[in-house]
Amino acid sequence: MTFTQNFTAVGDSLALSALIAIIPILYFFWALAIKRMKGYIAGLTTLLLALILAVFAYGMPVMPAVMSATQGAVYGLLPIGWIIITSVFLYNLTVKTGQFDIIRHSVLSITEDRRIQALLVAFSFGAFLEGAAGFGAPVAISAALLVGLGFNPLYAAGLCLIANTAPVAFGAIGIPIIAMEGPTGVPAMEISKVVGRQLPLLSVFIPFFLVFIMVGFKKTIEVLPAVLVSGITFALTQFLSSNFLGPELPDVLSALISLVALAVFMKFWQPKNIYRFSEEKAANAPAAAKALIAKKDSQFTGAQIFKAWSPFIVLTGIISLWGVPAIKTALTGHYEGTNVILQAVNSLGHALTFMPEVPFLHNQIFNDAGDPIAAVYKLEILAAAGTAILIAAIITKFIVRISWGDWAKTFADTLNELKYPIITISSVVAYAYVTNAAGMTTTLGMVLAKTGALFPFFSPVLGWLGVFITGSDTSANLLFAKLQQVTATSVGMDPTLALAANASGGVTGKMISPQSIAVACAAVGLAGKESELLRFTLKHSIFLLLIVCTITFLQSNILSWMLP
Template identity: 40%
Template sequence: MYQQVLDPVAHSLAWSSVVAALPLLLLFVLLGLVRLTAWVAALVSLALALLVAVAVYGMPAGQALLAGTEGAAFGFFPILWIVVNAIWVFEMTVETGHFDVLRRSFARVSDDRRIQAIIIAFSFGALLEALAGFGTPVAVTSVMLIALGFQPLRAAVLALSANTAPVAFGAMATPIITLGKVTGIPSDTLGAMAGRQTPVLAVFVPLALVVIADGPRGLRETWPVALTCGLVFAVAQYATSNFVSVPLSDVVASLLSAAAVVALVRVTGSRPAPAGPAVIAGGAADEPTAEFTGGVTRPDSRAEVIRAYAPYAIIVAVFVVCQIPPVRSLLDRATSIVRWPGLHLLGVKGEPLSPASFTLNLLTTPGTQMLAAGLLTMLALRRTPARAVRAYGATLHRLRWAIVTVMAVLALAFVMNASGQTTTLGAWMAGAGDVFALLSPIVGWLGVAVTGSDTSSNSLFGALQVAAAREAGLSPTLLAAANSSGGVLGKMISPQNLAIAAAAVGLHGREGDIFRRVIGWSLAFLVALCVLSGLQASPVLSWMVP
């Protein structure tokens, strides 16, 4: 049995926070400065987290190791389970040549790859986030961008940067629903508050994407399309989360934003942006192919186009059907919650901690539903079971180092959570009083940066945000929602998602390069959200708090 402590270092929360932050700081330094391979950096940081847990926090070594094993298991199921199956689906589309058909279909919408990046990385990525989450948009859209001619590094940066504003409502609003459970605040109220924060980010994300895709020239030449996409998405996300349905917020916003872009392009037209050679989907940067010319090289039959879109239509259909209440209730019968063998944890006040419990949701997890979509895709693309199995094996081989990285990072997160290191960091920041309204999004950002999941960050810090808000006389609804909204900006720098992006585009070992490309955007958006949160806590924008 282990009971957490908040201030093990000289009974000082500040000094304890410095020590508690060391594993996380080491991870970012090894990735961003030393440029160490992600799986090695994750394992080294995990070792330091274990050392801090045992030597500083007094956690029994056996309990610390058990917490790490539970984190590794959680990293594989459900997180890697959905990523592996998602990549498998797209491996089959690449094998059959339907990825080329899809690329040509998008090229018919616009020859401008900057506009294609907006539609795929932002709008389509938001739809995948709404239906699946857990890294699926990054894995899928980065490979799609490569098929459209983007170099692997830029494709990964675009996919990660786009996977921001939609995250709070991802997986049918699972982060918001989880936040409601841990805070006792109705999820509809929290969704409405988040819907008054993340839409502000959504306005600017497509503008950032065209800058990433083509620099200042991209912004000058395509800002009307990017701004239209962001505004339509923002208005739709706000309206849906506040007046229609929180779980459907991203679904509605993604479809309307994509439709707005297509309509605007058809009215105004677009011209191809200068572009370099493309690369093979999933390949490395030194694998150029002359096939891509930026335009449509030959017409595709209607049947070919339908089959090219079939995997996406199947994914959407499967996830939508599985969200129908009677169907979800039936699938949920296969869910079981078990205590992790031998792991016994108590919080600071002596209450049992949920990290000691492991949820085995075999049928409701997006990974299993993606597997079902993959089997249907196999039939739609006329693949034999033998070839589909070979494609699955190739997917596992390609993701082998990403699997190690994600499992190590989640083990690190669980050790920090179980020992109390993460809670120490959150409690220290919560001691800022009224100023905490400015810092609140940073707590969520930190939680997602470590765990890779807005849901996990809300589980970890949601109650802390509410307690800090009440002590400081601030709105619990505002700070709880700010935890989730700030968390979406930690998604792009999470080592877990960096590993997924690197594996998807064939850049294993270059996670540090991707990290350096996205950290600036993450911090810039985080500062803006902190300012927004602070203003919403003041008389200036307090009218925005429900």
């Protein structure tokens, strides 16, 4: 029961095929943004629609179509769903044991201004988590932290999704960039250099944009010094590290330097007017008096604050270890070195790594070149970032001194809390796999590739579309990298710029990806409210995408001197 992908399957026409391929995307937008369906219902019905179109319009046999959906659903559970479960579980542990109250106080001790808190947590801390772990961990953890600080859940989720724009291309220790080297043959370092000459232009703007969304222009100008410190330190570090160190460390270094620089700056400068949300103002004393009271009546010692942050310090350390290349190789059971400890880890990683072939799908689909496409259920249990977070949660049990019974109950409560979001995530990832296997996603990419001399402008749209569908900049880069390279060469565009544009455009699609929306809602307790969050982020996604499109078009023409 083999199937050869045909990207012009409908009437032998690329235009008609593209119209069919875009139907599930339009339906999903309609279901969430207009009909306001619950996320899991929208996800499941979009998956069903994609299956119907794959079979009846693209001619894909039923069994391969269904099994491609199961492959996506499994990936939605591991690693993505596993990250969400463990991230929210770790956060819930700190809440249950009262440690989050101390964390909240420590952030407030830097500043009570909600604008600066958003920069510290959503932008800098979220970027660090993106660089260390990727997938859903940054938004899940940083959004939960903001909610704990007193932010409206929808606001917190939306701000964290928008803030996550800056670091996504270099997320998970540079995997999105590194992934493009294989299918294109272009060294990852060369792609990193060009992305590092695009994204910093966006990164320096994101802190300003984030605060502007919160409070408008006038109140943003009040904290412009802090905004500039946050954005400039991040963007400058991102440029230098991506151009001289490679794609692995830009996020981690940029986030750390931005976070420390802003925290230190706030020791010497505070805005004249402390901004709080409208519902807080009536209950709050004037800013100066409030700051004086907090200073005099500080109730937590340095040791207590360190203990409260310890779960996240441990989390950072373990996730960083999980990203070290040699360790990552051992965790999947592929280490071939002589280090005794890594050999032991390798044995365990091998035992906990499963790659069963997907029945009726593995090597049963052929691409347009006639090559079979492998399909396996990728179950790297020990290597999953969620497992690293779970280990942090186990260590946290001893730090906060919670009983095993309460620890297990908190885990069970977390699973119950996330049951619908996990269904949403699994269904939308399943949808992505169906459209990829049928060739529908490539059809849409081929339409954009027909734009000729305007392709440099539309090149980032491919990345945006890919991340919207797959939820991953890595997946979008793997999906469209070769198409970008070939099309760019044919229209006289620098192929490396096109590859970079795919990654840079992709970061603007992350905030509207169904997976990201579901993750953010799950983290802040808004399961079923995915439609509201999509309506919040959609216009910002399109605006930022247009900025990347403009940058790419200019760099391909009058600003070509910016390229290495």
